[in-house]
Amino acid sequence: MLEKFFPDLTVDSIYDIEPEILLEKNIRGVILDIDNTLVAMHVRVADDKVVRWIERLKESGLKVCIVSNASKTRVDRFNEKLKVFAVHRASKPGSRGLLKASEYMGLGPEEVAVVGDQLFTDIYGGNRLNMFTVLVKPVDDREVFFVRIKRLPEKIVMRRYHGRSSEDDARRKKWKQDSARRILDRS
Numbered sequence: 001m002l003e004k005f006f007p008d009l010t011v012d013s014i015y016d017i018e019p020e021i022l023l024e025k026n027i028r029g030v031i032l033d034i035d036n037t038l039v040a041m042h043v044r045v046a047d048d049k050v051v052r053w054i055e056r057l058k059e060s061g062l063k064v065c066i067v068s069n070a071s072k073t074r075v076d077r078f079n080e081k082l083k084v085f086a087v088h089r090a091s092k093p094g095s096r097g098l099l100k101a102s103e104y105m106g107l108g109p110e111e112v113a114v115v116g117d118q119l120f121t122d123i124y125g126g127n128r129l130n131m132f133t134v135l136v137k138p139v140d141d142r143e144v145f146f147v148r149i150k151r152l153p154e155k156i157v158m159r160r161y162h163g164r165s166s167e168d169d170a171r172r173k174k175w176k177q178d179s180a181r182r183i184l185d186r187s
C-alpha cells in the first residue's frame with residue numbers, strides 16, 4: 001500500500017504552484033514546510049522571492065501557515081519577515097501540527113494543501129488527514145544524513161507513483177478519507 005505516500009500533485013519548485021490551481025480544487029489554505037521546500041537548509045531567513053510568492057498566495061485569497069519539524073529558533077528566525085502562523089517541532093507525519101494550522105486558518109483539512117519535499121513526513125502527514133498534498137523537488141541536494149537515508153525509499157515510491165493505475169488512485173482516495181475520519185474522530 002504505497003499509495004498513501006503518493007502526492008496529489010508534483011512540481012519542480014514552489015514557484016510552479018499557481019494559486020488558481022489550488023483555488024479550482026477548493027483549497028483555501030496552504031501549509032508550507034521550510035527546509036528544502038521554501039529554501040535550502042542553510043538559508044536562515046526567507047529571501048525576497050519567497051516573501052513575494054507568499055504575498056501572491058495571500059493576495060489570491062489563500063491563507064498561509066508554516067508547519068515545520070525544525071526547532072523554534074529556526075522557524076522563528078525564518079518567519080521574521082513572513083509573520084505567518086507557524087508551528088515548530090511539528091513531528092510530521094504526526095497530525096498535531098497540521099491540525100493546529102488548519103484550525104488556526106478556520107478550515108477543514110480537505111480545504112488545505114500541504115507543500116513539502118519529503119514523502120514520509122510532509123506528504124504522508126497531509127494524506128493521513130485527507131489534505132491536498134504537493135511534492136516539490138528538494139531545493140538543495142546537500143542534505144543531513146537523516147534526510148539522505150530516506151531518499152532511496154522515496155525513489156522506490158515515486159517509481160510506483162509514475163506507474164500507478166486508476167485503481168491505485170481510487171484506493172488512495174478512499175484510504176485518505178478513511179484515515180482522516182479515524183484521526184478526526186479521535187481528536
Ligand SMILES: [Mg+2]
Nearest residue numbers: 033035036117
Ligand atoms: Mg523539508
